[in-house]
Every structure is written in structure tokens, then in C-alpha cells.
Amino acid sequence: MRTVLRHLAFLLRPGWIALALVVVAFTYLCFMVLAPWQLGKHYRTSRENSQIEYSLNTAPVPLKTLLPQQDSPIAGKQWRRVTATGHYLADIQVLARLRVIDSDPAFEVLVPFVVDDGPTVLVDRGYVRPPQGSQVPAIPRPPREPVTVTARLRDSEPVIPGKDPFVADGVQQIYSINTAEVSALTKVRLATPYLQLVEQQPGGLGVLSVPQLDAGPFLSYGIQWIAFGVLAPIGLGYFAYSEITVRRAEKRRATTAITTPETTTAPKTTTRPTPTAQDKLADRYGRRR
Numbered sequence: 001m002r003t004v005l006r007h008l009a010f011l012l013r014p015g016w017i018a019l020a021l022v023v024v025a026f027t028y029l030c031f032m033v034l035a036p037w038q039l040g041k042h043y044r045t046s047r048e049n050s051q052i053e054y055s056l057n058t059a060p061v062p063l064k065t066l067l068p069q070q071d072s073p074i075a076g077k078q079w080r081r082v083t084a085t086g087h088y089l090a091d092i093q094v095l096a097r098l099r100v101i102d103s104d105p106a107f108e109v110l111v112p113f114v115v116d117d118g119p120t121v122l123v124d125r126g127y128v129r130p131p132q133g134s135q136v137p138a139i140p141r142p143p144r145e146p147v148t149v150t151a152r153l154r155d156s157e158p159v160i161p162g163k164d165p166f167v168a169d170g171v172q173q174i175y176s177i178n179t180a181e182v183s184a185l186t187k188v189r190l191a192t193p194y195l196q197l198v199e200q201q202p203g204g205l206g207v208l209s210v211p212q213l214d215a216g217p218f219l220s221y222g223i224q225w226i227a228f229g230v231l232a233p234i235g236l237g238y239f240a241y242s243e244i245t246v247r248r249a250e251k252r253r254a255t256t257a258i259t260t261p262e263t264t265t266a267p268k269t270t271t272r273p274t275p276t277a278q279d280k281l282a283d284r285y286g287r288r289r
Contacts, residue, residue, distance in 0.1 A: 023243075035222045041211045042218035048078070050264045055079040057123030060150050061113060067191055068155075071117040074193050079210070084195065086115040088123070088142040088203055092186050095136065095173045101127050101206065105134075109205055110177065110186030111142055113149070113195065122179050122194040123151065136169035142203030149202060151195035152210075156180065164234045220251055 060081040066074055089112040096108040107125040113123040131137050138172075156179045163175035165185055172185055183190040199207045 002239060019239075020236060023232045027229045027232050030225045030232070035225040035229065038218045038222035038225060042215065042222060045215055048211070049215060051076070051079045055081055055152065056210070063121070063195075064118045067119055067121070067193070070189065070191050072119075072191075074153060077153050078155050078193075081150060081198065082153055082195070083148060083150050084113065084115045084118070084121070085146065085148040086113055086118070087144065087146045088113050089188065090141050090144050092188065093139070093171065094182055094185065095171050096124075096175070096177050097134065097173045098175060099127060101208070105130060106206070107136065107173075108177065108208070109139055110194075111203070112181060112190060116146070119191040120188060121191045122177075122182055123149070123203075124177065124194060124196045124208065125155070125203050126197055126207055128205055134168075135169050136173075139205075148193070149197060149201035151197045151201070153193050154196050156192055156194060204280065 049205060058081065060083045062086040063082040066072075066077055066080065092112055094110040096110060099106045099108050106129055108127050109125040111123050111125060112120055114120045125142065128137050128139055154177075157176040159178045159181055160175045165172060165174045165181065167173065174185070177194060179190045179192055179194055182188075196208055197204045
């Protein structure tokens with residue numbers, strides 16, 4: 001046990017502690033924040049796509065079958081096509097600003113609609129283009145007489161923090177289609193969902209198209225973050241194992257160097273024989289032939 005702890009003692013160095021903390025934080029973010037964020041977007045997109053597909057393949061139903069009372073819940077009914085008979089409150093108009101339709105800026109025109117023997121709902125008549133900048137164009141009034149409209153149920157949008165309603169060009173303007181906010185501004189009690197007119201309807205303006213049925217890349221992004229969360233601690237373990245292996249190899253080399261004595265080999269020398277007197281005379285006067 002002591003040997004194992006001695007081999008792992010390097011993990012207590014500041015550099016390794018900092019690396020371990022970074023890996024733990026990154027893994028937590030992957031599993032608890034980033035992956036749920038992307039998978040949640042995939043779930044919401046898939047649910048909305050299913051609702052749109054069902055709406056396209058289902059005939060319209062009377063609004064009062066889905067919304068019999070002013071405060072009836074309609075969970076899971078968004079994009080359903082409904083019909084409603086009643087009349088517009090033509091003197092009340094609110095514009096949703098900073099909308100983007102087909103990549104161009106637009107206003108969406110909102111008017112309350114009183115359903116016969118039913119709730120009062122907010123109707124999105126469609127869009128109009130500003131003639132210049134954010135200038136409000138001339139908007140035709142909806143009919144005052146009773147009409148029957150076909151529309152899609154839409155969930156109320158959340159209020160954008162820090163974006164308060166205001167009046168410009170003599171028209172009340174808002175940043176999100178939130179029925180509670182519109183109800184407070186117009187003093188008209190409205191149902192929680194609102195209606196978005198389809199094409200060729202009484203009082204309709206520019207038609208708002210249905211979003212494309214595209215799940216997007218959110219599922220693959222979520223899986224990638226899960227994979228990163230798994231690989232991060234595995235990578236840390238691999239680096240720690242590699243460090244242990246290198247340290248063991250260095251220790252073995254040091255031990256071998258200490259236990260094995262160094263041997264030195266003296267250089268070989270060639271001993272020449274001592275010359276005789278005859279050899280010396282021969283070198284001086286030449287050898288006899």
C-alpha cells in the first residue's frame with residue numbers, strides 16, 4: 001500500500017491538482033449543463049415538429065372544443081387549426097415589433113377577437129413591413145361585422161426582460177406576444193393562447209408561414225457533450241498512467257546504473273623490439289644483399 005501511495009505522490013503537486021479540478025469542472029458542465037441544454041432543445045423542437053405535422057394533417061375544429069372557457073388549458077395543442085365565429089374589437093390594436101419574416105423586418109398586428117358565446121382571444125392578423133426603419137405603416141382595420149376565421153393556436157410568448165411596452169407613431173408596441181401583457185395594456189381580458197390567422201382570412205394581412213420540420217443538430221450536439229464528459233476523466237487517467245510508467249522506467253535505469261560497475265579497457269600498445277648494433281649499422285650503411 002505504501003508503495004502504491006509513493007508512486008501516486010506526484011498527483012498531489014499543484015499542477016496535477018489544478019488539472020484534476022479542471023477535468024472535474026468540465027465533466028460536471030458536460031453532464032449537468034451542456035448536454036441537457038442541447039437535448040432539451042432537441043426535445044422541444046421534436047415536440048413542436050410533431051404538433052405542426054399533426055396540425056397539417058388534421059382538419060380544423062371549433063375553438064370552443066379546445067378552449068371552452070377563458071382560462072382553459074391547452075397544453076400540447078399548439079399549431080392546431082381551429083375555427084372561430086365572432087367579431088374583432090377593431091378599435092384596439094397592438095404591434096409586435098422587431099419581428100423577422102423571410103429575413104426582413106416586420107410588425108405583427110394583434111387585435112382582440114370576441115368569440116360568440118366563448119372566450120375573447122388575441123388574434124395575430126399577420127405582418128406588415130415598415131416603409132422605413134421602424135416606422136409604422138398604414139394598417140387597414142379589420143372588419144367590424146361578425147366573421148368566421150380559421151387560425152392556428154399559439155402559446156403565449158415569454159416577456160423579454162428589460163423590454164417594456166411603449167407607444168410610437170400613435171400605436172402601442174410590444175416586443176413579445178404575451179397575452180397577459182397585452183391584456184394589461186388594452187384592459188381586455190384575454191385567453192392565455194392566441195390565434196395566428198392562416199391564408200385568405202377576414203382581416204388577414206401578410207401570412208405567417210409554419211416553421212419547417214427540421215429537428216436540427218441538437219441531438220448530435222448533446223451526444224457529443226456526453227462523449228466529452230466521458231473522455232475527459234479517461235484522458236486524465238491516461239496521462240497519470242503515462243507519468244507513472246515514465247517514472248518507473250527512469251527509476252529502473254537509475255538502479256541499474258548504480259548496481260553495475262563500470263569497466264575500463266586499457267588501450268593496446270605495440271612493443272617494438274630493441275634494435276641490435278648490426279641493425280643500426282645496416283640502417284645507416286644499408287643491409288647486405
